[in-house]
Amino acid sequence: MRSRPLLLITLAVLFAAVGVFAWLWHSGGEEAARMAKAEPRQCLDPASDHTGPHPGMVYVPGGTFEMGDTVYPEEGPLHQVSVKGFWIDRHEVTNDEFAAFVKATGYVTVAERPVDTVAYPGLPADMQKPGAVVFVMPNNVDGSGNIAQWWQYIPGANWRHPGGPETSIEGHGSFPVVAVAYEDIEAYAKWKGTSVPDEAQWEWAARGGKKSKPDHEQPKEANTWQGIFPVLNSDEDGFVGLAPVGCYKPNAYGLYDMIGNVWEWTTGIYEGDPTRRVIKGGSYLCAPNYCKRYRAGARQGQEVDLATSHLGFRTVLDAPAP
Numbered sequence: 190m191r192s193r194p195l196l197l198i199t200l201a202v203l204f205a206a207v208g209v210f211a212w213l214w215h216s217g218g219e220e221a222a223r224m225a226k227a228e229p230r231q232c233l234d235p236a237s238d239h240t241g242p243h244p245g246m247v248y249v250p251g252g253t254f255e256m257g258d259t260v261y262p263e264e265g266p267l268h269q270v271s272v273k274g275f276w277i278d279r280h281e282v283t284n285d286e287f288a289a290f291v292k293a294t295g296y297v298t299v300a301e302r303p304v305d306t307v308a309y310p311g312l313p314a315d316m317q318k319p320g321a322v323v324f325v326m327p328n329n330v331d332g333s334g335n336i337a338q339w340w341q342y343i344p345g346a347n348w349r350h351p352g353g354p355e356t357s358i359e360g361h362g363s364f365p366v367v368a369v370a371y372e373d374i375e376a377y378a379k380w381k382g383t384s385v386p387d388e389a390q391w392e393w394a395a396r397g398g399k400k401s402k403p404d405h406e407q408p409k410e411a412n413t414w415q416g417i418f419p420v421l422n423s424d425e426d427g428f429v430g431l432a433p434v435g436c437y438k439p440n441a442y443g444l445y446d447m448i449g450n451v452w453e454w455t456t457g458i459y460e461g462d463p464t465r466r467v468i469k470g471g472s473y474l475c476a477p478n479y480c481k482r483y484r485a486g487a488r489q490g491q492e493v494d495l496a497t498s499h500l501g502f503r504t505v506l507d508a509p510a511p
């Protein structure tokens with residue numbers, strides 16, 4: 190809970206640049222509901238994903254590449270990195286997979302545990318209760334850029350109830366697990382016999398073998414946000430919110446949703462601060478008007494103990510090539 194008081198600062202950095210477009214579209218949330226819906230997509234069945242020496246994982250051959258990108262300052266400078274071959278989960282860890290871990294171990298996630306109000310005095314009343322930060326699409330925004338208009342700390346929100354205590358993951362077994370803190374995902378990986386990817390592994394895998402200059406366009410084959418964040422989501426990619434894993438074309442390695450859907454944890458320490466780790470890939474909330482982080486080279490710092498509704502993970506394995 191150490192950095193929980195820094196919540197607003199963190200989120201302000203994370204979402205500071207919502208511009209005048211959002212204000213102009215102040216009633217857009219209602220309009221979004223009237224927009225034409227995309228055709229339903231065929232999604233991967235994670236239960237069918239159990240072949241090969243490491244079921245559910247694919248092998249990514251090693252290589253050398255220019256890591257980073259040039260859109261936001263934190264992505265640079267570009268620097269050459271070599272990565273050894275490794276295995277990585279084909280898709281984001283799902284609710285069903287995380288539930289199997291919890292069932293086997295009795296693990297209780299950070300967002301479900303009591304908040305240490307002695308160590309961190311002065312927290313607002315709601316934040317003294319276990320919970321998570323949840324994106325709630327507003328119908329109106331006032332143009333101030335105040336992220337509290339769309340991010341809410343909701344007591345009782347956690348991986349079982351990702352939108353708050355009245356919500357559930359029932360019927361969402363193939364959706365990515367969210368509201369998991371860093372120690373939660375480390376515990377999962379340890380149980381699974383895998384590990385959390387480092388940033389270079391993750392970025393190399395997300396590039397799908399491309400060594401050329403990174404593309405900065407919003408990808409079509411990824412669950413991101415089309416329209417004006419946070420009030421107008423035109424749903425062109427088929428999902429206003431989270432999607433089940435594997436609904437978009439995989440990259441050249443056969444990896445799904447490296448870009449978009451949920452952000453993914455890596456081991457990378459962010460800007461030398463051990464209370465923050467690097468997250469990668471952007472999420473369903475990334476839109477051209479404020480967060481062009483739907484790219485392999487994009488990165489973001491995240492408080493290790495902060496559970497949020499747009500952040501999940503996948504794991505890697507150091508094992509011989511097939």
Ligand SMILES: [Ca+2]
Binds near residue numbers: 412414415424426430
């Ligand atoms: Ca979407």
Ligand SMILES: [Ca+2]
Binds near residue numbers: 281446448449471
């Ligand atoms: Ca992802």
